[in-house]
Amino acid sequence: MKDDRKRSWLVSMALVAPLVLFLIVFFAAPLYTMVSAAISDPIAARALPHTSSAISSWDGASQPSPEMQAALADDLRAIEDDQLFGDLVRRLNSAKSGFRTLMPKTRNALRQDAATVDLIAIDQRWADPAFWHPVKVATASTVTDRNLLAAVDLERSPSGDIQAMPEGSSANRATLVRTFIVSLSVTLACLLIGLPYAMVAASVEGWKRQLLLGAVLLPLWTSLLVRTAAWFILLQDNGLINSALMALGLINSPLPLIFNRAGVIIAMTHVLLPFMVLPIFSVLISIPKNLMPAAASLGAPPLRAFWNVLLPMSTRGIVSGSLLVFMSALGYYITPALIGGARDQMISSVIAYYATGAANWGMAGALGLVLLVATLILYTVYLRLSGEEEAKR
Amino acid sequence: MNGLNVAKLVFGVAAMFFLLAPLVAILPLSFTSSVFLNYPIPGYSMRWFEELVTADVWRRAIVNSLIIGVGTTILATVLGTLGALGLRNHAAFWSLAFIRTAFLLPMVVPAVVLGVGMQLMFARYNLTNSYLGVIIAHSVLAVPFVVINVLSVLQAIDPRLEQAAASLGAGPVTVLARVTLPLALPGIISGAVFAFATSLDEVVLTLFVAGPNQRTLARQMFSSIRENISPAIAAAAFVFIVGTILVALVLILSRRSLNRR
Numbered sequence: 189m190k191d192d193r194k195r196s197w198l199v200s201m202a203l204v205a206p207l208v209l210f211l212i213v214f215f216a217a218p219l220y221t222m223v224s225a226a227i228s229d230p231i232a233a234r235a236l237p238h239t240s241s242a243i244s245s246w247d248g249a250s251q252p253s254p255e256m257q258a259a260l261a262d263d264l265r266a267i268e269d270d271q272l273f274g275d276l277v278r279r280l281n282s283a284k285s286g287f288r289t290l291m292p293k294t295r296n297a298l299r300q301d302a303a304t305v306d307l308i309a310i311d312q313r314w315a316d317p318a319f320w321h322p323v324k325v326a327t328a329s330t331v332t333d334r335n336l337l338a339a340v341d342l343e344r345s346p347s348g349d350i351q352a353m354p355e356g357s358s359a360n361r362a363t364l365v366r367t368f369i370v371s372l373s374v375t376l377a378c379l380l381i382g383l384p385y386a387m388v389a390a391s392v393e394g395w396k397r398q399l400l401l402g403a404v405l406l407p408l409w410t411s412l413l414v415r416t417a418a419w420f421i422l423l424q425d426n427g428l429i430n431s432a433l434m435a436l437g438l439i440n441s442p443l444p445l446i447f448n449r450a451g452v453i454i455a456m457t458h459v460l461l462p463f464m465v466l467p468i469f470s471v472l473i474s475i476p477k478n479l480m481p482a483a484a485s486l487g488a489p490p491l492r493a494f495w496n497v498l499l500p501m502s503t504r505g506i507v508s509g510s511l512l513v514f515m516s517a518l519g520y521y522i523t524p525a526l527i528g529g530a531r532d533q534m535i536s537s538v539i540a541y542y543a544t545g546a547a548n549w550g551m552a553g554a555l556g557l558v559l560l561v562a563t564l565i566l567y568t569v570y571l572r573l574s575g576e577e578e579a580k581r
Numbered sequence: 582m583n584g585l586n587v588a589k590l591v592f593g594v595a596a597m598f599f600l601l602a603p604l605v606a607i608l609p610l611s612f613t614s615s616v617f618l619n620y621p622i623p624g625y626s627m628r629w630f631e632e633l634v635t636a637d638v639w640r641r642a643i644v645n646s647l648i649i650g651v652g653t654t655i656l657a658t659v660l661g662t663l664g665a666l667g668l669r670n671h672a673a674f675w676s677l678a679f680i681r682t683a684f685l686l687p688m689v690v691p692a693v694v695l696g697v698g699m700q701l702m703f704a705r706y707n708l709t710n711s712y713l714g715v716i717i718a719h720s721v722l723a724v725p726f727v728v729i730n731v732l733s734v735l736q737a738i739d740p741r742l743e744q745a746a747a748s749l750g751a752g753p754v755t756v757l758a759r760v761t762l763p764l765a766l767p768g769i770i771s772g773a774v775f776a777f778a779t780s781l782d783e784v785v786l787t788l789f790v791a792g793p794n795q796r797t798l799a800r801q802m803f804s805s806i807r808e809n810i811s812p813a814i815a816a817a818a819f820v821f822i823v824g825t826i827l828v829a830l831v832l833i834l835s836r837r838s839l840n841r842r
Contacts, residue, residue: 191672196673197669197676197738199667200667200668200669200670200674200677201667201676202667203664203666203667204663204664204667204668204680205663205678206660206663207660207661207663207665207667207684207724207728208664208680209722210660210720210721210724211683211684211687211721213689214699214717214718214720214721215686215687215695217698217702218698218701218702219690219694219695219698220698221701221702222694222697222698224682225701255631263664266726301756320807323792325604361780364828370606380601381596382715384591384592385593388592388593389593391589400593400597401769403596403597403600403601404600406600406601406825406829407600407604407605409778409825409828409829410604410822410825411782411799411818411822412588412782412784412819412823413784413802413803413818414604414817414818414822415603415604416609416772416806417607417802417806417815418606418818418820419603419809420602420806421606421610421618421619421810421814421815422603423605424619426616426617426619427619428606428619428620431619431620458599458600458603460786461600488660490585505816515689517692518691519692521691521692521693522784522785522803526803526807527808529835535598536693539693539697540599540693540696540789541688542789543696543697543700543789544700545787546835549697549701553697556693556694556697556698558692559694560691560694561695563689563690563691563694564689564690567689571682572647
């Protein structure tokens with residue numbers, strides 16, 4: 189019997205193995221790559237090996253020593269690879285602006301005069317400890333928390349303490365707050381429409397219920413892009429909604445519905461509404477039909493029966509649906525990118541900008557990590573809740 | 582009580598209007614003869630459907646979508662069906678139960694996050710700007726649907742059927758090929774349909790992984806909404822919506838044939 193069990197396990201594992209391997213290589217590994225891009229910082233240590241050891245004993249405040257200057261001069265002369273040099277300049281410039289001009293100037297001067305080690309003679313800025321400090325930090329370690337801190341608008345001061353970035357230099361925290369607010373608004377809008385909708389669908393039977401559920405399922409099955417395109421067309425200044433309102437004489441000039449927050453919330457609510465309706469509906473139909481008449485026969489007015497009986501019993505569906513909607517809304521990209529204006533872009537758009545527009549993989553990875561962690565936490569809560577529900581049955 | 586019923590009716594109709602009207606409103610626009618996407622429609626023509634099949638960008642996008650969709654369907658269905666067969670007795674082993682939960686993660690992780698990671702990693706193995714790369718990326722998203730669909734059918738199969746076949750002398754491979762797989766076919770078909778639909782609708786991973794030569798229909802729709810919107814979008818949407826209804830019919834029919842047995 190024990191051999192049988194072992195054999196069945198081995199067969200199962202052999203069947204699952206290709207899929208597990210596929211997902212490790214093409215799902216887990218990309219996520220790992222992204223996280224490591226967020227925290228790895230190998231360029232300066234690789235490009236400036238001598239400087240790295242010479243600068244490690246420097247106190248960070250005094251005049252840069254001749255040894256440090258000589259080491260940096262050697263390292264800069266030794267860099268043959270222009271791509272590596274470019275990466276190095278970009279890395280240092282992101283810590284302190286000015287390196288973009290300083291580094292090429294220094295490198296050219298060092299190449300013309302193969303003997304000099306006096307960097308201060310080449311450019312006065314090398315006398316300033318503020319320009320040596322980023323070099324020390326960047327060469328000290330191949331991992332960094334710089335991107336992760338920058339993802340929430342924090343940075344390290346020259347002395348190494350964590351501090352807020354200067355006002356107006358970074359908008360990541362504002363983006364995170366905006367993502368949170370939009371997701372919350374969409375969740376509330378879905379709840380306001382979805383809860384009564386699920387209740388109506390659960391209270392009727394036959395073709396009426398089929399029709400109500402079909403109306404939820406058809407949009408769910410329709411391409412996301414088609415639904416977004418439909419809203420794009422409807423919400424335009426000369427789109428159907430505005431022309432209908434103007435024809436009715438309700439408004440004189442078109443309402444601004446597209447490229448703003450209202451449009452994003454309307455379209456996202458439409459897209460995510462099925463995820464709210466379906467969990468609530470499945471909880472509601474499991475509630476015994478005679479509970480509400482029982483409450484009524486005991487003298488509870490309809491509103492009180494709803495508040496004290498039906499609502500508490502459907503809480504689990506409401507929480508599951510809200511978590512699903514909120515979780516999906518957090519990572520939404522397509523709808524805000526197409527319907528939203530510049531001031532409605534959520535965290536996904538910023539990640540996509542860093543990755544495809546700015547080629548700043550560190551920041552894309554750090555913000556991606558923030559989004560990934562938030563999503564996984566919500567998913568764990570959701571799993572825990574639905575697991576409890578299964579155990580109860 | 583009558584007032585409550587009226588309120589229910591009004592709310593139900595209003596909510597259904599909100600859900601369905603946008604999808605219905607876009608359909609007539611695909612037959613417009615004008616270059617603008619708004620009502621009233623000045624005249625009807627098929628010019629935008631012609632544009633869809635004759636204009637180079639759209640035609641290539643449709644061909645790419647079909648190539649990538651078929652590739653994704655094959656890869657995801659094979660991997661997912663094997664996986665589902667392995668996960669059948671997940672109740673008996675905690676290791677399998679764990680794998681089953683982990684399988685659903687590709688549906689949960691935000692596509693942009695996965696896209697950034699894939700773009701970085703695929704670049705190292707020269708998989709960006711290739712059909713194979715896009716097919717792999719789409720398969721990662723499609724595989725959970727196949728596993729869920731096949732698994733739910735497998736668990737409805739009466740184990741005595743397979744035991745009977747084995748007791749009559751059929752080897753494990755024969756049982757699989759002659760009993761289990763035919764019984765699981767409706768689940769495999771609906772899994773494959775979901776895989777194809779997932780690939781057809783995927784934009785975000787395509788944005789990160791595909792090059793200009795792998796522009797899919799969904800990707801082309803995304804950029805034309807962004808850059809120069811034309812009624813060709815509505816025509817493409819029309820194709821999508823009609824396709825959705827056909828797919829729904831296939832799924833309902835395959836469920837029917839399952840129930841009949």
